[in-house]
Amino acid sequence: MAVDVAKLKRDWTGFEFDRVEFPVSAEELTEFAAAVGETAPWFTDAGHPELRAVPNFAAKYHGRRMWPPDFPRLSKTSMGFDAGKRVEVHGPIRPGDVLVARSKIHDVYEKTGRSGSMIFLVHRMEFSNQRGELVSIVDWRFLQQPDPD
Amino acid sequence: MILDLHNHSIRSDDGKARVENYCQWIRRRGLPLDGLVLSEHRQFDGASDYRPLEDEFGLLILKASEVETDYGHVLVFGVNDDLLAAFDFARVDLPLELVLRQSERCGAFAVPCHPGRPNVGLFAHYEARGPVPGVTIVETLNGGSRAGENERSQAEAVRYGYRGVGGSDAHIVSHIGRCATRFEDDIRDADGLVKALRAGRFEAITWPSTSQS
Numbered sequence: 001m002a003v004d005v006a007k008l009k010r011d012w013t014g015f016e017f018d019r020v021e022f023p024v025s026a027e028e029l030t031e032f033a034a035a036v037g038e039t040a041p042w043f044t045d046a047g048h049p050e051l052r053a054v055p056n057f058a059a060k061y062h063g064r065r066m067w068p069p070d071f072p073r074l075s076k077t078s079m080g081f082d083a084g085k086r087v088e089v090h091g092p093i094r095p096g097d098v099l100v101a102r103s104k105i106h107d108v109y110e111k112t113g114r115s116g117s118m119i120f121l122v123h124r125m126e127f128s129n130q131r132g133e134l135v136s137i138v139d140w141r142f143l144q145q146p147d148p149d
Numbered sequence: 150m151i152l153d154l155h156n157h158s159i160r161s162d163d164g165k166a167r168v169e170n171y172c173q174w175i176r177r178r179g180l181p182l183d184g185l186v187l188s189e190h191r192q193f194d195g196a197s198d199y200r201p202l203e204d205e206f207g208l209l210i211l212k213a214s215e216v217e218t219d220y221g222h223v224l225v226f227g228v229n230d231d232l233l234a235a236f237d238f239a240r241v242d243l244p245l246e247l248v249l250r251q252s253e254r255c256g257a258f259a260v261p262c263h264p265g266r267p268n269v270g271l272f273a274h275y276e277a278r279g280p281v282p283g284v285t286i287v288e289t290l291n292g293g294s295r296a297g298e299n300e301r302s303q304a305e306a307v308r309y310g311y312r313g314v315g316g317s318d319a320h321i322v323s324h325i326g327r328c329a330t331r332f333e334d335d336i337r338d339a340d341g342l343v344k345a346l347r348a349g350r351f352e353a354i355t356w357p358s359t360s361q362s
Binding site for chain 1: 162190191217222239241266267268269
């Protein structure tokens with residue numbers, strides 16, 4: 001099944017399709033820090049006066065939708081897989097914050113590799129705090145291999 | 150001089166290494182490189198200015214591109230405005246003949262990379278479609294090759310009479326310097342690299358302790 005990547009990008013990128021709020025607790029911050037092996041007390045000690053999230057903390061969140069409603073399925077046979085996340089840190093996340101996550105498809109692109117054609121869908125979640133300050137951007141790359149013609 | 154001709158920085162979608170970290174790694178590990186070439190996927194990074202890093206680390210840092218063609222992936226050295234206008238670097242189905250012809254016309258030089266690799270290597274396509282006129286140099290040593298791929302590249306290059314260059318195809322810092330190219334000429338810039346490739350005075354090299362294959 002040939003996929004028109006340029007059309008896919010034109011039709012589906014750039015608009016918000018999901019918005020979710022995530023209250024942040026001290027326990028979540030310290031548990032995540034411990035899970036990724038952090039040892040600094042401002043990441044791991046719930047009582048620390050400067051407690052904050054480790055830089056990749058926002059990558060743990062998922063919205064209510066992975067893709068916009070009616071987003072076309074690119075393969076009849078393959079579900080695709082997670083091709084990694086990239087986190088941009090713009091500000092601190094602290095206990096008591098309420099994060100607002102807005103989701104959109106940021107990019108669609110194609111590349112070729114040993115196994116053939118690959119289409120990458122980049123799901124972007126932008127996180128702002130309760131003051132409207134951007135604190136984190138998480139780009140989740142999802143790899144889909146189209147069906148052979 | 151020795152240049153690692155094939156590397157990716159964070160400007161590529163799958164690159165994890167900052168150019169500064171490549172430079173630090175080269176110096177701290179004492180790698181015998183005089184410079185590196187950044188060949189970002191499906192684009193030419195015209196914006197980044199690496200001259201301060203060149204001065205700080207005493208390395209030549211050149212920019213190139215890795216484009217995707219109907220005969221596999223191709224390194225393009227000496228990219229300039231004329232070449233950027235000649236075809237869309239982002240496409241994954243560029244005709245190799247077009248890339249070769251336009252590179253020649255614009256004063257650049259195109260080198261099919263990892264040609265022994267399935268699907269995205271030149272020789273995989275030669276099996277079904279035959280050789281492409283205009284290819285004279287291929288990457289016979291690629292640091293990201295799996296077992297057997299470089300051997301195939303070297304054997305087929307001999308068969309078709311192609312010269313060979315080497316590059317690490319590094320995407321992470323510790324992979325730089327796996328393969329490289331030793332030039333007889335002193336190269337100062339991208340035009341000098343193109344000139345040296347055209348002159349043919351070079352050889353692909355690798356170091357057994359650092360190469361994958």
